Amino acid sequence: MEIGKVCLVTFSPTHTSYRIGEAIVRGLKGESASCVDLTLHGVGQVSFSEDTVVVITVPVYGGHVAPLALKRMEMLESAGAPAVIAVVYGNRAYEHALQELDAFVSARGFKIIAGGTFIGEHSYSSSAYPIAQGRPDDADLQYAETFGEKIRTKIAMASDKDKLYGVDVRRILRPRQPFFPLLRFLRKVMKLRKQGRLMPRVPEVDINKCTHCGYCARHCPNGAIAEGDECHTLSERCIRCCACVKGCPQHARTFDTPFAPLLSECFPQQKENRIIL
Ligand SMILES: Cc1cc2nc3c(=O)[nH]c(=O)nc-3n(C[C@H](O)[C@H](O)[C@H](O)COP(=O)(O)O)c2cc1C
Ligand code: SF4
Numbered sequence: 001m002e003i004g005k006v007c008l009v010t011f012s013p014t015h016t017s018y019r020i021g022e023a024i025v026r027g028l029k030g031e032s033a034s035c036v037d038l039t040l041h042g043v044g045q046v047s048f049s050e051d052t053v054v055v056i057t058v059p060v061y062g063g064h065v066a067p068l069a070l071k072r073m074e075m076l077e078s079a080g081a082p083a084v085i086a087v088v089y090g091n092r093a094y095e096h097a098l099q100e101l102d103a104f105v106s107a108r109g110f111k112i113i114a115g116g117t118f119i120g121e122h123s124y125s126s127s128a129y130p131i132a133q134g135r136p137d138d139a140d141l142q143y144a145e146t147f148g149e150k151i152r153t154k155i156a157m158a159s160d161k162d163k164l165y166g167v168d169v170r171r172i173l174r175p176r177q178p179f180f181p182l183l184r185f186l187r188k189v190m191k192l193r194k195q196g197r198l199m200p201r202v203p204e205v206d207i208n209k210c211t212h213c214g215y216c217a218r219h220c221p222n223g224a225i226a227e228g229d230e231c232h233t234l235s236e237r238c239i240r241c242c243a244c245v246k247g248c249p250q251h252a253r254t255f256d257t258p259f260a261p262l263l264s265e266c267f268p269q270q271k272e273n274r275i276i277l
């Protein structure tokens with residue numbers, strides 16, 4: 001089978017899922033490539049024909065697919081388009097996310113032909129508490145591109161769409177996780193909970209640094225910041241994605257979560273990307 005159209009569907013507040021998706025699409029080398037970026041808003045009903053390979057990349061939040069990504073993907077549908085699904089996580093764990101994405105996308109009529117779990121710099125990573133800092137790096141992007149090339153070969157080898165076999169993503173190899181750092185992390189999380197030290201509801205803003213450039217308001221995925229009133233964040237809309245923190249040109253926004261030092265300390269060993277096809 002020839003690869004015709006390729007479409008990237010992504011939700012990616014801090015751009016790591018987007019960059020992985022882009023690299024996979026590069027490797028697929030379709031005749032034409034398009035992108036449905038759901039980061040800032042949803043789109044109406046989108047139907048994919050069988051001749052489009054759909055690459056879907058989303059971040060992991062709390063071991064699940066980011067809820068807003070799922071909500072914005074509710075309008076996708078197909079009668080059999082081949083789909084490549086990938087979850088991007090911040091070097092702790094992706095837990096249920098890949099299976100969840102598989103079930104969600106399959107229920108909308110896609111055939112899952114490949115899956116992947118990739119590492120992206122953690123949304124809470126900072127220079128003080130680096131967590132998978134700089135990932136995806138060049139090697140990760142090359143790995144994702146090669147994954148795309150392998151999928152291209154898989155499609156080329158299939159004589160027709162019925163011979164293009166689906167995959168069971170539950171069989172993907174989990175990354176190595178040393179036991180003691182994980183135990184230390186779980187103990188420290190319990191201690192934080194006992195102390196009542198919770199996650200802040202929204203990022204803090206240093207009003208002396210903010211120049212009201214409006215970047216954060218324009219790039220907030222859920223409309224939690226209004227242009228002109230950037231020092232105020234609507235807690236009921238904030239999904240704590242840190243797009244505003246990482247993107248603020250004045251470094252005026254910070255998300256001072258007690259989990260950042262824990263994640264930085266307990267997960268220093270960089271995990272590997274994994275694929276199945
Ligand atoms: C609210 C929230 C929860 C997260 N939960 C996890 C998690 O359970 N495991 C993990 O390894 N990374 C977790 N992360 C980190 C993101 O999965 C990671 O930074 C990802 O690369 C972000 O994708 P994006 O750049 O496409 O926004 C979380 C990030 C946020 C904002
Ligand atoms: S991006 Fe930073 S400087 Fe610009 S409005 Fe937002 S907080 Fe202010």
Ligand code: SF4
Nearest residue numbers: 220238239241242244
């Ligand atoms: S205000 Fe909240 S939801 Fe909006 S970009 Fe910042 S962290 Fe993300």
